[in-house]
Amino acid sequence: MNSALNPKPPVVQIDKLWSVFRTNGVDALVHKDLDLTIEQGELLSIVGGSGSGKTVLLRQILGLETPKRGTVTVLGRPASELGRAGAASRVGMLFQHGALFSAFTVLENIAFPLRELHTLPDDLVRDAAMVKLQMVGLDPAHANKMPADLSGGMIKRVALARALIMDPPLLLLDEPTAGLDPDRSDAFCTLLRTLHRELGLTVVMVTHDLDTIYEISTRVAVVAEKRVIANAPPKDVIALDHPFARQFFLGGRGLRAMELLRAQPDAVYKDNP
Numbered sequence: 001m002n003s004a005l006n007p008k009p010p011v012v013q014i015d016k017l018w019s020v021f022r023t024n025g026v027d028a029l030v031h032k033d034l035d036l037t038i039e040q041g042e043l044l045s046i047v048g049g050s051g052s053g054k055t056v057l058l059r060q061i062l063g064l065e066t067p068k069r070g071t072v073t074v075l076g077r078p079a080s081e082l083g084r085a086g087a088a089s090r091v092g093m094l095f096q097h098g099a100l101f102s103a104f105t106v107l108e109n110i111a112f113p114l115r116e117l118h119t120l121p122d123d124l125v126r127d128a129a130m131v132k133l134q135m136v137g138l139d140p141a142h143a144n145k146m147p148a149d150l151s152g153g154m155i156k157r158v159a160l161a162r163a164l165i166m167d168p169p170l171l172l173l174d175e176p177t178a179g180l181d182p183d184r185s186d187a188f189c190t191l192l193r194t195l196h197r198e199l200g201l202t203v204v205m206v207t208h209d210l211d212t213i214y215e216i217s218t219r220v221a222v223v224a225e226k227r228v229i230a231n232a233p234p235k236d237v238i239a240l241d242h243p244f245a246r247q248f249f250l251g252g253r254g255l256r257a258m259e260l261l262r263a264q265p266d267a268v269y270k271d272n273p
């Protein structure tokens with residue numbers, strides 16, 4: 001590739017990926033020849049049916065799974081190298097069931113990845129964690145609370161602050177708004193959109209939440225038939241002639257979400273951009 005013509009290489013480049021799990025001597029093929037390119041600054045939503053391999057795809061990007069075939073390149077290096085110390089400075093991850101450490105305070109939870117590196121004195125680690133606490137919209141008064149004293153929305157925000165503690169350029173989120181009521185879900189989306197814009201982050205999230213998709217995604221990748229069958233702006237993906245896309249985007253829930261979003265002046269999704 002000519003770097004003079006393309007000064008910003010993709011943040012994630014997946015080529016011909018095969019993901020296979022062997023259970024009781026039987027191989028289950030989850031991805032077959034899956035290609036996906038994620039450019040810098042995108043806010044990409046990954047959608048697909050249950051069991052289609054969305055979480056496995058995030059785990060491949062994180063280097064937590066080993067491709068059977070194909071390559072996964074993240075920030076110019078094989079994803080398998082991310083497992084090494086300092087990975088949190090390259091990719092932040094908010095797991096779907098990523099609980100906080102119940103015996104640690106909010107601030108200790110946020111500081112954990114940085115403290116583990118043993119490279120900074122305690123007071124600097126603490127200051128960095130306080131900055132992130134406020135960055136995710138939480139009052140400093142919450143710093144010494146225990147996770148059991150927090151609401152669901154606050155727990156997500158603390159987990160997000162922990163994922164961002166080392167200023168990674170790439171943030172992965174698995175179902176970030178699952179389990180939140182509509183108001184908290186909206187507030188979390190607004191926060192994500194602000195962080196994406198102000199920190200210049202590349203964000204990749206798995207979600208089933210159509211409001212979130214229309215409100216903040218710059219692109220939507222559809223996983224079906226063991227590969228990415230579309231990777232395009234929301235307005236193009238909803239027109240996809242595929243059974244999953246028709247059911248997901250044009251079913252009752254999908255049409256309601258679209259109507260609501262049409263009424264919002266600052267939504268990313270528009271019929272006529």
Ligand SMILES: Nc1ncnc2c1ncn2[C@@H]1O[C@H](COP(=O)(O)OP(=O)(O)OP(=O)(O)O)[C@@H](O)[C@H]1O
Binds near residue numbers: 048049050
């Ligand atoms: N460690 C594993 N061992 C065996 N099979 C696995 C493993 N991890 C995932 N799978 C299988 O891979 C398939 C894809 O799983 P994945 O969790 O990525 O689906 P998903 O698209 O995220 O689904 P959902 O929307 O329901 O969360 C499933 O059939 C799952 O059972």
